[in-house]
Amino acid sequence: MKAKVIGQKIVATLIIPCAVYLLFLILRPQVFGQTSLIWTLFNQSIANIIMAWGLSFEMTAGNMDMSVGAEMILGSLVGCMFAKTLGIPGIILGALLVALIIGVLKSVLSALINMKTMIISIAYTLILGSVGYLVVKGESVIITSDQTTLGKFPYTLIILVVAGIVMYVLDRFSVFGAHCRALGGNENLAVVAGIKKKTVETKAIFICSIYAALSAIIYLSRGAGTAAQTGLSSMSTVFGAMTGVFIAMILVKYINMTVGIVVGVVSMNIITIGLIALNMPSSMKDSVNGGFLLLLMIINDIIQKREADKLYRAASMTRITEEQAVAAE
Amino acid sequence: MSKVILKAENVYKSFGLTKAVQNFSLEIAEGEVHGLIGENGSGKSTFSSMVAGVQTMDAGQLFIDGEPYAPKNAIDASERGVSLVVQEIGTIGTISVAANIFINKEKQFRKGGMIDYKTMYAEAKKILKRIGGEHLDPAAICASLNLEDRKLVEIAKAMYSNPRLLIIDETSNALATHGREVLYQNIRAVKESGGSVLFITHDMEELIEVCDSVTIMRDGVYVDTLRGDEMVAKRLKELMVGREIADNYYRPDFEPKYDADTVVFRATDICAPNASHVSFELHKGEILGLGGLADCGMHEVGRILFGLDRKDSGRVELADGTEIKTPVQAIKLGVGYLSKNRDTEAVILNYSIGDNIVMPSLPDLRKGPFMPKRAEREMADDWVDQLEIKCNGSKQYVKELSGGNKQKVVLAKWLAKDSQILIMDCPTRGIDIGVKEIIYQLMMSLKEQGKSIIMISEEMPELIGMSDRILVMKDYKINKEILRSPEVNEQEVVQYMV
Amino acid sequence: MADKALNAKKYQKSALISDLLPLGGLIAVVILFGILTKGKIFSSFSLQTIYNQSFLYILGGLGCAFLFAQGAIDLSMGAVIALCSILGAFAANQYGIIACILVCLIVGTICGTITGFIYSHTNIAVFILGLSVCFLIKGTLYQITNGQASISIPYADKKMFTPIWISAVVMVVFALIIYYLFEYHTMGKHSKAIGAGIAAAAQSGVDVTKIKWLGFVISGFTCGMVAFFTMVKTGSGGPATGSNFEFNVMIAMILGGMPSEGGARAKIKSCFIGAILIAFYSNGMVLLGADSRVQEILKGVVFIVVIVGTYRMQMQAEGKKAFQFFGLKLAKKNG
């Protein structure tokens, strides 16, 4: 039994990324054959993976926060301003400072409002986007290349691994993670069992802000610069991370969220590179991701319907067998 | 006298206007399995949920082992040794069996900040074995288990903190024979370990067999407590209903009176998980009673008749042969359905009384393309007066009404629609005596108008008192058909149920 | 009896508040900016600008009123509007303006029907479904325009539709139709019933699948109309047309008093009040010369304050505790 389960887990993990990779390998062997591409893929996915890890707690508990993209960009802007005087520590300090302030504000507000967080987060996006613009007066700000070491090899891996382990522990082994899943599964039962919804939500918001700060540091260091994204344009950054979480949620029966998110984000980035290699306009990646997600959800829905059907048939069978037993006496 | 575990003193609780529990006191001693019985809506579930910390009391005092006890949630309750098993699904589908058992109690497995799943699963396996659910895998996701196994998980959750007071709230009817055996075995285990059990049910035989003593409640008020051999079914029933089974309370006549040769509704060979080859015919102007123990499958048959649930085979059709497949079609064809869970299915709480009443009849009110609001308001006010629904006008929200008035709104809905066939599932469940009488008189007037009613009920007096014909169901089959006659009494009917 | 009357009065009060607060908000904003801009905001030209800016959001709000009443939101509106505008622009250039109108409406309705079919026949969450449809359409837009950022429509045709009275008539007619369907037809009542309690609605004659499906079809049709009128206004259609339209409509509806889970208190007038309120606000801010970024921050803050305000007042009226902050109760339970 054990081997079969592990086998199922491995297949579920690797099926999506490998299928996509193979597809592009066939189409562009010389591009997808080289091993350095794996490295590029890894570098490009880090920022999104970390943001998606931060988002996963809120989304498992049933809330969708669209303003994390704007929060991350604000973190990178403030980090950039601090970097001018304090260097690299300035980047870290700036990003974390933003994370704390926004985290506190959001959790206080979430206690005051019990409305679908998705709608309120649109207002947050508007505010954070414009605050970012006013912080740097709209200029695009850069950091000197020696300040971008955090975006380079050893550090990105360290940040990713540490963030991954912390997320894995919080998700699988912490009481907080169990409470998020309980709230997401059936909110009334969880509350009746004594789980404090607001406390769990506040922790989820803080963790999300901290992870957004980490992803801001990497976003800034990789690009050696950043620019304010006003209005609702920062939503496109958060959608990329969210799609990763959606994919992970569908695979959660087979693999844990931490690995599921890596699978989701990396698969999407493979598609982006593939499209550029095929010299197709890379705006196609939106429709490929959208169609991909829609397909996954429809398949998932069909599977669930079939399982419900199986349970229904099993119940009928037990009734029929019981009947025969009574008839036999 | 052995030490008192639970002591409740003049407990009060009301939801808006309905006074669910009034001045109720109770004592349960060590090692005692104390029953709590009463008709639906007598306040027994409300009282038990207050003791288990699911709801807060308006007034009154609770004591556990002598100390004051006011739980805010299930965790406070289980710390004081009180655990609860409810009738509906109490487990969360998306998480594992072990996670459900130890929900909000995961701290104890924390080693160095990390939950140690190995010990957690081992502990879950242990408790599952102890309560008789060893075939369950602690790591399995609850949604993949069938209903009975999920209930065993709940029992394991309750038994884990080896409770001083185990509360079982009408759980038995969700369990089949094997599950019920496991439940009784655990009740005995709690009893031997010096704990106590509060066993809530409305199934007479089970109560007499399992409990040492029983308290009877009626409309939120304490009636009496019987111990040992005083507990006799007939006596219990009288105390429960609170009056001798008065004759005029139900139908005055004693012969079946219906138009035997015109069939208005026919169900042939219905098969489903809890219905096996159910067939019957409903005649014009007939009240057909469908009786049996709670889990005999009659509720599920009622839903299938209305097209709410799917069925393996069989056919539900009107006299002229048109088959009923969906509720929308059924309503159009003049079939109405009163669900047994009133607040979630029969009526829309956050919606005005008027809108609820006119909802099914909207298509009929239309004059050409236009649907005058005046007509709607008139229909609503007209039925509010006819049924004397106590409210401040048809604009008021249904959630502010008492249980009886809510049921009147549901009835008004189908009367306004002038449905010819009404499927009533526990029509007088959780309703005070005054309104019950009105509902019975209403059923009689519908019968005179030539409408036909299928009444599904778990209360013997109601079935015998009102139906022209009673179909007794047992283990998902129609076991016996009893025609209305003066000699019919409860013992005779019950023997076909058990 | 007294207790019952008091209880009923509470719910009456909270219903009244949720009904009149948004209108009060609108009047307050109108007066505030009237004073601040010393009447400049009431000049015929700025009123015309306010009309132009709120017209599209009123249309959009009317279109997705049924979805809002059901507690759902169509996140694919922006992309559908862009698609309609591009195909409409092609039709306008080839076959003239009438063909453009037809193409916009037909394409919008088709998108609405497909999304509605998926929404009503599966239990996929409406947010995720909307997002993925939005991405699916957005990605293909550049292909359809084979690289063009915008396709302009013949100016002569466009000119025919620019006079204000045409759009005013269309708005009023569309508002009357939607008002009829919402208040005097089963479609509206059944949508509100689904929002208030879907299980109970199904048992009292509401064909849930059909109503959910129709909600998206009407929203799709409206996207077609909005796409056409945006093209008439800006003279061209393209991938950027209608971007973020659905979020602005959502903000307008919530500010206009539409409850976020739909239900009985869903009203048509919320789209009028919300859209006009936002138009007055943004036009007034420009007249005061406020920097557009400050405008956006204030818009977000005002939105949150209004939400907290209405929620808190409703709780107050219903005598419940409003604040639950880390378990300690900020507002004492009154009454």
Place this chain on the structure above:
Amino acid sequence: MKKLFSLILALAMVFALAACGSDSGSAPAAAGSAPAASANGEDAAPAASGQSFNIGAVTTGSTDATSKPLYDSMEQAIKALGCNYIESAMEEDSGDGVLNAVNNLLSTGVDGLIVPNVASMYGLIPTIADLCEQNKVYFSLFWTNLDEGTEEYDACMNNPYFISTTCEDDVYSGYWAASVVGKLGVEKICTITLPDGFTTTNMRNEGLEKACKEYNMTVLGSCSDVSLTTSSAGGTTITEDFLAAYPDTEAIVVLGMSQYVLPGIAQALEDANRTDIQVAGIDFNEYQQDYMNSGILDGIIGGHFAGPTYSVILMVNRLQGNPLAESGVILRDSFIELGSAEEADEYATKIYGNCLYTDEQLANCLVSNNPDFTYDDLVAIADAYGLEDILSRTQG
């Protein structure tokens, strides 16, 4: 309930009537008309030169190195010529956004209007022309090319309130940028371009092809995905993808948006130690001199900031009653070319952040101050514009 809704409908009708009241061209002084002097029509007596006019400008909202100097020099010119500057930024980068900003400015009662070209703007020009004509407001465009025979061209040319449009020879800028790397003997290049479909994008691509033929270069791949080209992290991603997909590429030509992507490109090339790859770009940014000095950047063309300033000069002259040209004009606005590190340093130190023309140089472009100033003098000033010209005038 019905009463409330009929109130709403009445409100909507009142709007429509009030709005179309002004639409039918009746006297602009509708009830409570804008206090500020609404533009006096053609026939009004030429206002005394002392009277100050309001000139409104629609800004793109971002103040990076390409837009900031442009708006600063426009503001300086308006103030130098004694008028007040009113700014309204467009919320979204779409036709709707521009139209809202234009409407807002018109409702504040401006006398002149200066509007940039934006993504899906081309269908909008006739609408703006109409709006300005109705409100008797002079208007100019910048970054906008009007070709003969298009609707935009006719809408502007026979509109009495159209002052001027300035546009750059983007074919030249594309050609210049590509030839920077062409001169260094490069054969295989990748390009990053503005979003597809703009006329500017098409013109710059045309220039690129011309240069490619001349230096027989081939374009391996290109990227114009807006979600990547508007952030430096996006620049890094695009460069890494190019290096992965086309390892043999020798140069990257950025035909626009370099103020966003350049830092990312530089960073990615440094990380992949492929600094052998040449980079050339269009549109200035704040840090180009560092990249030029460090050898990553080989040439950048941009700095087309003076266009609106010329339009302001023409507009104020017209407002003061002595128009330089009878009808609308199309003015060529040239680039500043920075081919070497020294030139970039000079630009950074001497020009960036301070004015292109001194106040008196601007003042004597007004006929009211300098009677024999003609349109040809203005064209001469425009053609002379360049690095040496600015240095000689401002530093000399």
